[in-house]
Amino acid sequence: MNAIQLKSVSKTYLGTNKPAVNDINLSVKQGDIITLLGPSGCGKSTTLRLIAGFERTDSGSISLAENLVSDKSKWVPPENRGVGMVFQDFALFPHLDVFNNVGFGYKSKDRTKRVKEVLELVGLSELAKRYPHELSGGQQQRVALARALARRPVVVLLDEPFSSLDADLRVQMRLEVKRIIKEAGATAVLVSHDQKDALAISDRIVVIKDGVIQQNGTPREIYQNPANKFVANFVGETNILKGVVVEGEACVATSFGTIPCRNTPNIKAKEQVYVSIRPGSIKKDENGPFEGRVLDTIYTGQNIDAKIEVDLGNGTKQSLLMHFHPDEIVNDGDIVRFRVLPDFVAVV
Known part of the structure:
Protein backbone atom coordinates (compact mmCIF):
# COMPACT_ATOMS: atom_id res chain seq x y z
CA MET A 1 0.00 0.00 0.00
CA ASN A 2 1.13 3.55 -0.73
CA ALA A 3 1.26 5.69 2.39
CA ILE A 4 1.57 8.83 0.24
CA GLN A 5 0.44 9.54 -3.31
CA LEU A 6 0.98 12.85 -5.10
CA LYS A 7 -0.53 13.18 -8.58
CA SER A 8 0.35 16.16 -10.82
CA VAL A 9 0.78 18.46 -7.80
CA SER A 10 1.68 22.09 -8.49
CA LYS A 11 1.96 25.18 -6.30
CA THR A 12 2.79 28.80 -7.17
CA TYR A 13 3.00 31.43 -4.44
CA LEU A 14 1.35 34.82 -4.88
CA GLY A 15 3.69 37.43 -6.30
CA THR A 16 5.84 34.91 -8.17
CA ASN A 17 5.63 33.76 -11.80
CA LYS A 18 7.54 30.52 -11.28
CA PRO A 19 5.97 27.44 -9.65
CA ALA A 20 7.55 26.39 -6.35
CA VAL A 21 6.36 22.85 -7.18
CA ASN A 22 5.66 21.93 -10.79
CA ASP A 23 3.58 18.86 -11.71
CA ILE A 24 5.09 16.49 -9.13
CA ASN A 25 4.11 12.82 -9.14
CA LEU A 26 5.33 10.78 -6.19
CA SER A 27 4.40 7.51 -4.48
CA VAL A 28 5.79 6.45 -1.10
CA LYS A 29 5.33 2.87 0.07
CA GLN A 30 4.21 2.17 3.61
CA GLY A 31 7.21 1.82 5.92
CA ASP A 32 9.68 3.58 3.61
CA ILE A 33 11.92 6.49 4.54
CA ILE A 34 12.38 8.94 1.68
CA THR A 35 14.34 12.17 1.49
CA LEU A 36 13.39 15.17 -0.63
CA LEU A 37 16.84 16.44 -1.56
CA GLY A 38 17.84 19.62 -3.33
CA PRO A 39 19.28 23.13 -2.97
CA SER A 40 17.55 25.97 -1.16
CA GLY A 41 14.44 27.15 -3.02
CA CYS A 42 14.05 23.97 -5.08
CA GLY A 43 10.54 23.16 -3.77
CA LYS A 44 11.30 20.39 -1.28
CA SER A 45 9.94 22.23 1.78
CA THR A 46 6.87 23.32 -0.19
CA THR A 47 6.24 19.67 -1.08
CA LEU A 48 6.49 18.73 2.61
CA ARG A 49 4.09 21.52 3.59
CA LEU A 50 1.61 20.44 0.92
CA ILE A 51 1.65 16.87 2.28
CA ALA A 52 1.20 18.19 5.83
CA GLY A 53 -1.66 20.48 4.80
CA PHE A 54 0.11 23.71 5.78
CA GLU A 55 -0.27 24.83 2.15
CA ARG A 56 -2.99 24.13 -0.43
CA THR A 57 -2.21 22.84 -3.91
CA ASP A 58 -3.08 24.86 -7.01
CA SER A 59 -3.68 21.65 -8.93
CA GLY A 60 -3.31 17.91 -8.54
CA SER A 61 -4.24 15.60 -5.69
CA ILE A 62 -2.68 14.20 -2.50
CA SER A 63 -3.71 10.96 -0.79
CA LEU A 64 -2.49 9.59 2.56
CA ALA A 65 -3.03 5.88 3.31
CA GLU A 66 -5.15 5.85 0.12
CA ASN A 67 -7.50 8.48 1.56
CA LEU A 68 -7.83 11.66 -0.51
CA VAL A 69 -6.81 14.71 1.54
CA SER A 70 -6.37 17.35 -1.16
CA ASP A 71 -7.59 18.04 -4.68
CA LYS A 72 -9.47 20.75 -6.56
CA SER A 73 -12.63 20.35 -4.46
CA LYS A 74 -11.37 18.80 -1.20
CA TRP A 75 -8.91 19.86 1.47
CA VAL A 76 -8.44 18.11 4.82
CA PRO A 77 -6.81 20.31 7.51
CA PRO A 78 -3.44 19.23 8.99
CA GLU A 79 -4.87 18.04 12.31
CA ASN A 80 -7.11 15.53 10.52
CA ARG A 81 -4.52 14.08 8.15
CA GLY A 82 -2.81 11.68 10.54
CA VAL A 83 0.54 13.42 10.07
CA GLY A 84 3.32 13.72 12.66
CA MET A 85 5.68 16.68 12.22
CA VAL A 86 9.27 17.15 13.42
CA PHE A 87 10.22 20.78 12.89
CA GLN A 88 13.70 22.05 12.13
CA ASP A 89 14.07 23.68 15.56
CA PHE A 90 12.18 20.78 17.25
CA ALA A 91 9.56 23.24 18.63
CA LEU A 92 9.50 21.78 22.16
CA PHE A 93 7.52 23.57 24.87
CA PRO A 94 10.05 24.95 27.37
CA HIS A 95 7.55 24.92 30.28
CA LEU A 96 6.68 21.22 29.84
CA ASP A 97 8.81 18.25 30.83
CA VAL A 98 9.70 15.50 28.37
CA PHE A 99 6.69 13.35 29.28
CA ASN A 100 4.20 16.16 28.70
CA ASN A 101 5.94 17.40 25.56
CA VAL A 102 5.54 13.95 24.05
CA GLY A 103 1.95 13.65 25.23
CA PHE A 104 0.93 17.17 24.28
CA GLY A 105 -2.46 17.16 22.54
CA TYR A 106 -2.83 13.39 22.95
CA LYS A 107 -6.25 12.92 24.59
CA SER A 108 -6.86 9.18 24.25
CA LYS A 109 -7.41 7.06 27.36
CA ASP A 110 -4.11 5.26 26.80
CA ARG A 111 -2.10 8.53 26.95
CA THR A 112 0.17 7.49 29.83
CA LYS A 113 0.82 4.06 28.35
CA ARG A 114 1.46 5.41 24.86
CA VAL A 115 3.85 8.13 26.04
CA LYS A 116 5.82 5.56 28.01
CA GLU A 117 5.97 3.31 24.90
CA VAL A 118 7.42 5.97 22.63
CA LEU A 119 9.83 7.23 25.30
CA GLU A 120 11.15 3.69 25.61
CA LEU A 121 11.40 3.46 21.83
CA VAL A 122 13.57 6.60 21.64
CA GLY A 123 15.57 5.64 24.74
CA LEU A 124 14.46 8.52 26.96
CA SER A 125 12.39 6.78 29.66
CA GLU A 126 14.78 7.89 32.39
CA LEU A 127 14.57 11.54 31.27
CA ALA A 128 10.77 11.84 31.36
CA LYS A 129 10.81 14.51 34.07
CA ARG A 130 13.51 16.68 32.56
CA TYR A 131 12.80 19.94 30.73
CA PRO A 132 14.04 20.80 27.21
CA HIS A 133 16.82 23.10 28.46
CA GLU A 134 18.25 20.17 30.42
CA LEU A 135 18.64 18.03 27.28
CA SER A 136 21.33 17.78 24.61
CA GLY A 137 20.52 18.55 20.97
CA GLY A 138 20.25 14.86 20.16
CA GLN A 139 17.93 14.22 23.11
CA GLN A 140 15.71 17.14 22.08
CA GLN A 141 15.50 15.69 18.58
CA ARG A 142 14.41 12.32 19.98
CA VAL A 143 11.73 14.01 22.09
CA ALA A 144 10.41 15.77 18.99
CA LEU A 145 10.38 12.46 17.11
CA ALA A 146 8.63 10.69 20.00
CA ARG A 147 5.94 13.38 20.01
CA ALA A 148 5.43 12.94 16.27
CA LEU A 149 5.11 9.14 16.67
CA ALA A 150 2.86 9.20 19.73
CA ARG A 151 -0.36 9.50 17.75
CA ARG A 152 0.54 6.58 15.45
CA PRO A 153 0.55 8.84 12.36
CA VAL A 154 0.09 7.71 8.78
CA VAL A 155 3.34 9.50 7.96
CA VAL A 156 6.06 11.38 9.86
CA LEU A 157 7.41 14.52 8.20
CA LEU A 158 10.85 15.83 9.20
CA ASP A 159 12.03 19.28 8.09
CA GLU A 160 15.87 19.47 7.99
CA PRO A 161 16.05 17.34 11.17
CA PHE A 162 19.85 17.33 11.46
CA SER A 163 20.70 20.91 10.48
CA SER A 164 21.07 22.24 14.04
CA LEU A 165 23.35 19.41 15.22
CA ASP A 166 27.15 19.45 15.24
CA ALA A 167 29.03 17.11 12.89
CA ASP A 168 29.71 14.23 15.33
CA LEU A 169 26.18 14.24 16.75
CA ARG A 170 24.76 14.49 13.25
CA VAL A 171 26.38 11.18 12.25
CA GLN A 172 25.10 9.49 15.41
CA MET A 173 21.56 10.83 15.04
CA ARG A 174 21.24 9.72 11.42
CA LEU A 175 21.57 6.12 12.62
CA GLU A 176 19.38 6.68 15.67
CA VAL A 177 16.53 8.38 13.80
CA LYS A 178 16.55 5.67 11.14
CA ARG A 179 16.42 2.96 13.82
CA ILE A 180 13.53 4.63 15.66
CA ILE A 181 11.45 5.15 12.51
CA LYS A 182 12.01 1.58 11.34
CA GLU A 183 11.24 0.06 14.75
CA ALA A 184 8.07 2.13 14.94
CA GLY A 185 7.02 0.82 11.52
CA ALA A 186 6.43 4.39 10.42
CA THR A 187 6.55 5.96 6.97
CA ALA A 188 8.75 9.06 6.90
CA VAL A 189 9.52 11.93 4.54
CA LEU A 190 12.57 14.09 5.27
CA VAL A 191 13.61 17.36 3.71
CA SER A 192 17.34 17.96 3.39
CA HIS A 193 19.91 19.82 1.32
CA ASP A 194 22.67 17.56 2.68
CA GLN A 195 23.42 14.58 0.43
CA LYS A 196 25.18 12.72 3.28
CA ASP A 197 21.98 12.81 5.34
CA ALA A 198 20.00 11.52 2.37
CA LEU A 199 22.40 8.71 1.49
CA ALA A 200 22.67 7.53 5.11
CA ILE A 201 19.03 7.39 6.14
CA SER A 202 16.85 6.89 3.04
CA ASP A 203 15.23 3.94 1.35
CA ARG A 204 14.70 6.27 -1.60
CA ILE A 205 15.92 9.74 -2.50
CA VAL A 206 13.90 12.23 -4.54
CA VAL A 207 16.19 14.87 -6.05
CA ILE A 208 14.39 18.13 -6.86
CA LYS A 209 15.47 21.18 -8.86
CA ASP A 210 13.29 24.22 -9.65
CA GLY A 211 10.17 22.43 -8.42
CA VAL A 212 10.67 19.43 -10.71
CA ILE A 213 11.73 15.91 -9.72
CA GLN A 214 15.05 15.12 -11.42
CA GLN A 215 15.41 11.54 -10.17
CA ASN A 216 13.68 9.16 -7.75
CA GLY A 217 15.73 6.13 -6.73
CA THR A 218 17.59 4.24 -4.05
CA PRO A 219 20.74 5.86 -2.64
CA ARG A 220 22.84 3.44 -4.71
CA GLU A 221 20.92 4.24 -7.91
CA ILE A 222 21.19 7.97 -7.33
CA TYR A 223 24.94 7.81 -6.66
CA GLN A 224 25.98 5.18 -9.23
CA ASN A 225 23.55 6.09 -12.02
CA PRO A 226 22.64 9.80 -11.76
CA ALA A 227 19.95 10.75 -14.26
CA ASN A 228 21.60 14.00 -15.39
CA LYS A 229 24.46 16.41 -14.71
CA PHE A 230 22.58 18.20 -11.95
CA VAL A 231 22.03 15.01 -9.94
CA ALA A 232 25.63 13.87 -10.52
CA ASN A 233 27.03 17.19 -9.28
CA PHE A 234 24.61 17.64 -6.40
CA VAL A 235 24.88 14.15 -4.90
CA GLY A 236 28.54 13.60 -4.11
CA GLU A 237 31.68 14.70 -5.94
Missing part, protein backbone atom coordinates in the same frame (compact mmCIF):
# COMPACT_ATOMS: atom_id res chain seq x y z
CA THR A 238 32.15 13.89 -9.61
CA ASN A 239 34.03 14.67 -12.80
CA ILE A 240 31.83 15.60 -15.78
CA LEU A 241 33.36 15.04 -19.22
CA LYS A 242 32.06 15.26 -22.77
CA GLY A 243 32.26 12.08 -24.80
CA VAL A 244 30.90 9.85 -27.55
CA VAL A 245 29.43 6.38 -27.00
CA VAL A 246 31.62 3.70 -28.57
CA GLU A 247 29.73 1.37 -30.89
CA GLY A 248 29.54 -2.24 -29.68
CA GLU A 249 31.28 -1.51 -26.37
CA ALA A 250 30.21 -0.32 -22.92
CA CYS A 251 32.55 2.66 -23.23
CA VAL A 252 32.60 6.39 -23.86
CA ALA A 253 35.40 8.04 -25.82
CA THR A 254 36.47 11.21 -23.96
CA SER A 255 39.10 13.86 -24.55
CA PHE A 256 41.78 11.92 -22.67
CA GLY A 257 40.84 8.33 -23.50
CA THR A 258 38.14 5.68 -23.69
CA ILE A 259 36.30 5.19 -20.37
CA PRO A 260 34.35 2.04 -19.41
CA CYS A 261 30.78 2.89 -18.45
CA ARG A 262 27.91 0.99 -16.83
CA ASN A 263 24.80 2.32 -18.61
CA THR A 264 25.77 2.75 -22.28
CA PRO A 265 23.36 -0.02 -23.47
CA ASN A 266 20.59 2.57 -23.05
CA ILE A 267 22.39 5.11 -25.27
CA LYS A 268 22.73 5.09 -29.06
CA ALA A 269 26.19 4.39 -30.47
CA LYS A 270 28.15 7.47 -31.60
CA GLU A 271 25.80 9.72 -29.61
CA GLN A 272 27.45 12.71 -27.94
CA VAL A 273 26.96 12.54 -24.18
CA TYR A 274 28.26 13.69 -20.85
CA VAL A 275 29.82 11.12 -18.55
CA SER A 276 30.01 11.33 -14.75
CA ILE A 277 33.13 9.78 -13.20
CA ARG A 278 33.13 9.55 -9.42
CA PRO A 279 36.57 10.14 -7.84
CA GLY A 280 36.43 6.65 -6.31
CA SER A 281 36.46 5.14 -9.81
CA ILE A 282 39.81 6.72 -10.66
CA LYS A 283 42.39 4.32 -9.24
CA LYS A 284 46.16 4.74 -9.05
CA ASP A 285 47.81 2.03 -11.15
CA GLU A 286 51.46 2.01 -12.23
CA ASN A 287 50.41 0.15 -15.38
CA GLY A 288 47.27 2.25 -15.99
CA PRO A 289 46.58 3.74 -19.43
CA PHE A 290 46.36 7.36 -18.23
CA GLU A 291 48.83 9.76 -16.67
CA GLY A 292 48.38 13.00 -14.76
CA ARG A 293 50.23 15.50 -12.61
CA VAL A 294 49.08 16.25 -9.06
CA LEU A 295 48.10 19.92 -8.75
CA ASP A 296 46.69 20.06 -5.23
CA THR A 297 45.82 17.73 -2.34
CA ILE A 298 43.53 17.83 0.70
CA TYR A 299 43.85 15.34 3.54
CA THR A 300 40.37 14.48 4.87
CA GLY A 301 41.22 11.55 7.16
CA GLN A 302 39.17 9.12 5.09
CA ASN A 303 40.98 9.95 1.83
CA ILE A 304 43.48 12.20 0.23
CA ASP A 305 41.52 14.25 -2.30
CA ALA A 306 43.79 15.13 -5.20
CA LYS A 307 43.24 17.38 -8.18
CA ILE A 308 45.23 15.98 -11.10
CA GLU A 309 45.89 17.48 -14.51
CA VAL A 310 45.95 15.35 -17.67
CA ASP A 311 47.81 16.74 -20.70
CA LEU A 312 45.62 16.27 -23.78
CA GLY A 313 48.18 17.70 -26.20
CA ASN A 314 47.97 20.87 -28.30
CA GLY A 315 48.29 22.90 -25.11
CA THR A 316 44.97 21.68 -23.65
CA LYS A 317 44.62 20.06 -20.26
CA GLN A 318 41.88 18.25 -18.32
CA SER A 319 41.51 18.41 -14.51
CA LEU A 320 40.16 15.46 -12.55
CA LEU A 321 39.42 14.81 -8.88
CA MET A 322 40.61 11.45 -7.56
CA HIS A 323 40.96 9.82 -4.13
CA PHE A 324 44.09 8.26 -2.69
CA HIS A 325 44.27 6.01 0.35
CA PRO A 326 45.03 8.18 3.42
CA ASP A 327 48.25 6.24 4.11
CA GLU A 328 49.76 7.14 0.73
CA ILE A 329 52.28 9.92 0.37
CA VAL A 330 51.13 12.27 -2.39
CA ASN A 331 52.90 15.52 -3.17
CA ASP A 332 52.04 18.40 -5.46
CA GLY A 333 53.81 17.90 -8.78
CA ASP A 334 53.89 14.08 -8.58
CA ILE A 335 53.19 12.21 -11.82
CA VAL A 336 50.69 9.38 -11.31
CA ARG A 337 49.39 6.73 -13.65
CA PHE A 338 45.79 5.59 -13.24
CA ARG A 339 42.89 3.66 -14.72
CA VAL A 340 39.12 4.29 -14.57
CA LEU A 341 36.88 1.51 -13.19
CA PRO A 342 33.27 1.32 -14.47
CA ASP A 343 31.40 0.89 -11.16
CA PHE A 344 30.81 4.62 -10.59
CA VAL A 345 30.87 5.88 -14.17
CA ALA A 346 27.58 6.79 -15.84
CA VAL A 347 26.26 8.65 -18.86
CA VAL A 348 24.29 11.69 -17.65
